[in-house]
Amino acid sequence: MPNEIKPVVAVAGATQGFVDSVVKDALEQGLCEFLLYSDVPLEIPATGVSLMSGLDEQSMVDQAVKSIVEKRGTLLMKGSVQTFTILRAVLKKENGLRKSTVLSQVSAIQLKESGRLLLLTDPALNIQPTVEDKIAITQNAIEVAHKMGIEVPKVALLSSVEVFNPNIPSSADAHEVATYFENNPEAAIIDGPISFDIATSHEAATIKGYPGSIKGDADVLVVPTIDGGNFLYKVFSHFVPSIVSGVVVGAAVPIALSSRSDDLATKMASLRLAIKTSL
Amino acid sequence: MPNEIKPVVAVAGATQGFVDSVVKDALEQGLCEFLLYSDVPLEIPATGVSLMSGLDEQSMVDQAVKSIVEKRGTLLMKGSVQTFTILRAVLKKENGLRKSTVLSQVSAIQLKESGRLLLLTDPALNIQPTVEDKIAITQNAIEVAHKMGIEVPKVALLSSVEVFNPNIPSSADAHEVATYFENNPEAAIIDGPISFDIATSHEAATIKGYPGSIKGDADVLVVPTIDGGNFLYKVFSHFVPSIVSGVVVGAAVPIALSSRSDDLATKMASLRLAIKTSL
Numbered sequence: 001m002p003n004e005i006k007p008v009v010a011v012a013g014a015t016q017g018f019v020d021s022v023v024k025d026a027l028e029q030g031l032c033e034f035l036l037y038s039d040v041p042l043e044i045p046a047t048g049v050s051l052m053s054g055l056d057e058q059s060m061v062d063q064a065v066k067s068i069v070e071k072r073g074t075l076l077m078k079g080s081v082q083t084f085t086i087l088r089a090v091l092k093k094e095n096g097l098r099k100s101t102v103l104s105q106v107s108a109i110q111l112k113e114s115g116r117l118l119l120l121t122d123p124a125l126n127i128q129p130t131v132e133d134k135i136a137i138t139q140n141a142i143e144v145a146h147k148m149g150i151e152v153p154k155v156a157l158l159s160s161v162e163v164f165n166p167n168i169p170s171s172a173d174a175h176e177v178a179t180y181f182e183n184n185p186e187a188a189i190i191d192g193p194i195s196f197d198i199a200t201s202h203e204a205a206t207i208k209g210y211p212g213s214i215k216g217d218a219d220v221l222v223v224p225t226i227d228g229g230n231f232l233y234k235v236f237s238h239f240v241p242s243i244v245s246g247v248v249v250g251a252a253v254p255i256a257l258s259s260r261s262d263d264l265a266t267k268m269a270s271l272r273l274a275i276k277t278s279l
Numbered sequence: 280m281p282n283e284i285k286p287v288v289a290v291a292g293a294t295q296g297f298v299d300s301v302v303k304d305a306l307e308q309g310l311c312e313f314l315l316y317s318d319v320p321l322e323i324p325a326t327g328v329s330l331m332s333g334l335d336e337q338s339m340v341d342q343a344v345k346s347i348v349e350k351r352g353t354l355l356m357k358g359s360v361q362t363f364t365i366l367r368a369v370l371k372k373e374n375g376l377r378k379s380t381v382l383s384q385v386s387a388i389q390l391k392e393s394g395r396l397l398l399l400t401d402p403a404l405n406i407q408p409t410v411e412d413k414i415a416i417t418q419n420a421i422e423v424a425h426k427m428g429i430e431v432p433k434v435a436l437l438s439s440v441e442v443f444n445p446n447i448p449s450s451a452d453a454h455e456v457a458t459y460f461e462n463n464p465e466a467a468i469i470d471g472p473i474s475f476d477i478a479t480s481h482e483a484a485t486i487k488g489y490p491g492s493i494k495g496d497a498d499v500l501v502v503p504t505i506d507g508g509n510f511l512y513k514v515f516s517h518f519v520p521s522i523v524s525g526v527v528v529g530a531a532v533p534i535a536l537s538s539r540s541d542d543l544a545t546k547m548a549s550l551r552l553a554i555k556t557s558l
Contacts, residue, residue, distance in 0.1 A: 111518075127439075127446060127447050127448075158506070160506045197516065208540065223506075224506050225506065225507075227438060227503050227507045228510045229439075231475045231502070231510060232514060234474065235475065235511060235515070236514070238480045238483065239479075239514075
């Protein structure tokens with residue numbers, strides 16, 4: 001389809017390494033086109049890529065965000081700039097790109113053996129979200145699940161226990177968030193507080209006789225604070241055969257985040273996740 | 280060695296299933312002897328086992344703890360009773376069994392592929408420990424590491440970041456705990472705040488250029504709150520080939536905890552861990 005309109009990815013902080021890996025791969029696969037904002041000159045392919053170079057960090061970010069505001073770009077991708085700089089620019093009031101009350105990160109964990117997909121939120125941005133924040137974080141993740149083709153996602157509000165216990169703050173928060181969604185039904189099935197094993201293992205849910213709707217088959221895991229989420233995505237990255245990618249949602253367009261230490265497969269998975277989330 | 284003195288395990292809440300699995304296995308392997316406290320009559324082996332049956336829950340616990348106070352029992356093991364009941368009895372002042380300021384749980388994660396052993400604390404008892412509690416929890420775990428034969432354990436005080444950040448409570452606490460141990464050197468190497476990937480993956484530590492003493496080779500992981508620890512031990516139990524056992528320490532004798540849903544290998548690993556910790 002030569003006239004198909006492709007997503008245009010605005011990259012703040014593109015490097016030659018990024019062009020030679022991610023850009024090359026994405027163009028070959030016909031995934032998208034690129035607007036690159038760089039500090040240094042880059043050798044770029046003749047088609048599908050525009051480049052503006054010689055920019056300082058703030059300008060790379062500002063120009064990339066401007067391309068979104070002007071609808072030349074479809075989504076953002078972080079290159080060599082600080083996450084903080086890009087998020088601050090996205091949140092600037094005059095840019096009008098804020099959509100949810102909270103920007104949050106959703107990690108997608110694709111398990112290699114079973115092919116199972118787990119969405120995990122928020123392991124990266126919100127340190128100690130309030131109940132209101134957690135409601136927004138949960139809604140953000142439900143929207144990502146819908147974009148991924150999961151029509152009625154099963155959402156587990158994780159705690160260390162599966163029974164409401166007022167002494168355990170994560171359990172009390174999960175209870176409140178679950179109650180909110182009960183009163184405001186969304187296109188999702190929501191259980192909480194629920195423990196990690198019951199949310200992810202059918203066997204554990206059966207042995208423990210868990211009465212809820214999720215019996216090891218959660219699609220979305222909502223963690224109570226950044227720490228637990230961070231531990232989880234790192235244990236999956238390093239101890240479980242899987243590809244763990246990530247996207248920031250809650251703004252008018254998704255933001256693909258990747259770390260310099262990520263391998264190409266992970267960077268491509270983050271780009272694909274962001275593209276899917278942008279459609 | 281027919282005259283060797285064996286550890287004597289006092290079991291609060293023994294069942295016939297427990298006798299037919301754990302007791303049978305442990306006797307065959309010559310690991311220990313048993314004092315069983317049960318509500319119902321049990322068929323027990325002729326040697327190595329004493330039984331007191333017909334007790335209610337509180338009496339099963341009280342009798343088991345009494346055997347420790349009177350030094351007939353060497354360590355405790357939880358059977359069908361509530362964890363809460365057994366911990367409360369251990370902590371009773373008049374029993375004089377409290378040793379540390381805090382009772383804490385240490386999970387031992389034995390990875391099947393690499394043979395690597397990770398001690399994780401505290402994923403089960405202390406919900407939101409204070410800095411003082413975390414110092415005691417860390418000391419309890421160092422003692423377990425020593426009993427396991429790790430002469431100078433590397434102890435990682437986990438957070439979602441590896442640089443002190445006053446906005447992230449787990450990072451601030453880890454910084455305080457690390458400073459305490461700097462001023463009070465113990466037979467351990469202690470780093471914190473440190474992220475899970477740097478603590479457990481040499482590759483991640485190298486890529487991130489972490490300047491501390493732990494570069495993926497942590498022996499002990501200290502989590503900031505119960506939730507993160509709980510997620511970690513459950514993800515290891517269900518997604519990583521490993522045997523995850525657990526022991527409660529901080530009292531005069533260790534307490535082996537096992538859950539009815541644990542398989543025999545896990546129950547035996549918990550018993551072995553507790554025996555090792557009691558010596």
